[in-house]
Amino acid sequence: MELIDYTNKWISGEIMEDLAMIVGGVACFVLALMAWRWGTSELARAIILPLTVVAVILVALGGSLAYSNHMRQKQFVEQYQESPDKFLESEKARVADFMKIYPQTIIVSAVMMVIAICVFAFCDKPWLRASALALILIALAALTIDFFSKERGVIYQQELNSVQIEQTE
Numbered sequence: 001m002e003l004i005d006y007t008n009k010w011i012s013g014e015i016m017e018d019l020a021m022i023v024g025g026v027a028c029f030v031l032a033l034m035a036w037r038w039g040t041s042e043l044a045r046a047i048i049l050p051l052t053v054v055a056v057i058l059v060a061l062g063g064s065l066a067y068s069n070h071m072r073q074k075q076f077v078e079q080y081q082e083s084p085d086k087f088l089e090s091e092k093a094r095v096a097d098f099m100k101i102y103p104q105t106i107i108v109s110a111v112m113m114v115i116a117i118c119v120f121a122f123c124d125k126p127w128l129r130a131s132a133l134a135l136i137l138i139a140l141a142a143l144t145i146d147f148f149s150k151e152r153g154v155i156y157q158q159e160l161n162s163v164q165i166e167q168t169e
Contacts (some may be wrong), residue, residue, distance in 0.1 A: 003088055003163045004080045010133060011076065011157040014069045019147050021062030029055035047090035050134030058141060069070055084165045095157045102150045112139040 032051035035044045080087045112135055120132035 003084060003091075003160075003165070004077060006082070006159040007076050007091065008018060008073065010152055011069055011073045013152045014149065015066055015073075017149060018062045018066035018069060021058045021141065021145065022066070025055045025058030025060075025062060028052075028058065028137070044127045044131065046130040047133065049127075050130045053059070054134045054137050057138065088160065088163060088165055092157075092160050095153060096161060097155060099150075099153055102146055102153075105146045109139040109142045109146075112136075 028051045032048050032055060035051065036048045039045055039048070076087070079090070116132040116135035116139065120129050120136075123129060123132070
């Protein structure tokens with residue numbers, strides 16, 4: 001398999017994750033609409049805005065990432081065609097940089113979840129509890145996306161390290 005094939009396989013997985021975020025956002029929006037339409041309790045009414053915010057965040061982030069990844073996919077092909085050697089080196093550096101982000105995401109998501117669980121457990125105001133649930137959803141979404149992204153990133157990094165570019169004279 002050529003280097004560009006590995007790159008396309010990796011970025012296709014990223015685009016799939018982006019689309020999954022959009023689907024998750026749409027699901028949250030549908031749940032918010034259901035709470036708005038049929039929710040009669042104070043808690044059901046309190047969850048409408050937080051779910052809508054989660055929906056907007058997931059759809060906006062997923063949509064912007066899907067678009068930028070789709071554009072990058074085209075740029076990758078052009079860069080590879082210009083110079084496979086330079087492309088390989090730039091990809092190795094780029095992947096090494098983004099692999100450093102995953103431990104930070106785990107820490108931030110864990111802290112968000114702990115805070116949200118404490119708010120949910122110790123506050124009795126419906127809007128605070130609903131906001132805590134929304135924060136938990138965001139943290140879970142980040143952990144889920146990074147769970148799959150990190151695995152593909154590690155595989156891609158290994159593939160980059162094993163690729164040998166043939167020199168043509």
